[in-house]
Amino acid sequence: MKIIEDYPFSLSGKKILVTGASSGIGKSAAIWCNKMGADVILIARDQKRLKETYDILKVGNNTYYSLDLKTYEVIEPAVYEYVEKYGKIDGFIHAAGVEETIPMQLMSPKRYEELFSINVISGFEIARIISKKKYINPDGGSFIFISSIMGTLGQSGKIGYCSSKGALISGAKAMALELAVKKIRVNTISPAIVETELTRRMFTSLTEEAIKAISEMHPLGFGKPDDIAFAAIYLLSDAAKWVTGSNLIIDGGYCAK
């Protein structure tokens, strides 16, 4: 394989689907995958910001679909349309996700269901669809679920969020074993706090002191979306051909403390 000899981290010729592509980690990952040579399929709800991401991309068979992932039935038609037009898919990054900080007593079954619907089930559904022989590159693929260090650590007020992110880590391991026969690798990335719209919103409910305390738990400070995008590039590339069922922690040193 010429690519792995010359530049194993290249994503040239690969087609990557990215959810949550309108902002934060998903947006950065989509832009960087495209810079590394991939064609990207952008998925998010917000059509306006999705188009903004699309307009930044370099030339290629890129496209975007404004979809509400909670309506699972909309996923396959979009995948089918893309594959019919441009060919089979090589990779997938599930960066769509919501965060909620809610005291346990104010949680409800409905809130858990909505959280899991976006954070977990939509991701697993997309993986299920893309992993079908008719949509996935027969040479294999690479799926990434963006989890969080909160998927293995706990925090007050985050039972829903932590459990949904933890579900991605365990689910990805099971998926990795089941899809190995199709040469599809499955991994998670667990970021600590990355400066995005999601964390900005989270901080609005905290005091200055609380934010400072959280910042001090990160030896290298808060991260940037491209810190996670670079990890995604590695996992999607042929350089990571022997990496599956793993959880890559990118946390500025948070977990080392």
Add this chain to the structure above:
Amino acid sequence: MKKQEFIEGLQEALEIEKIKLDENTNLIELDEYDSLSVMAIIAFVDNNFSKKLTGIELASITTVQSLLKLIGLENFSD
């Protein structure tokens, strides 16, 4: 459900691409038939007939016809 509908759904569930399944196809001789196929058949039958077959029952099947008989021919509309 019609038998043909079932067979087409089975083809999709088992992701068999090289040949087109019919009642006489010997499932267990197919390259693609493995332990995951057994799980897929159990789930596919459960989804369509609310009937949970077991691995032991499936160990006795050979052709698609034998699977139809295991599910019960009376469960098909043709």
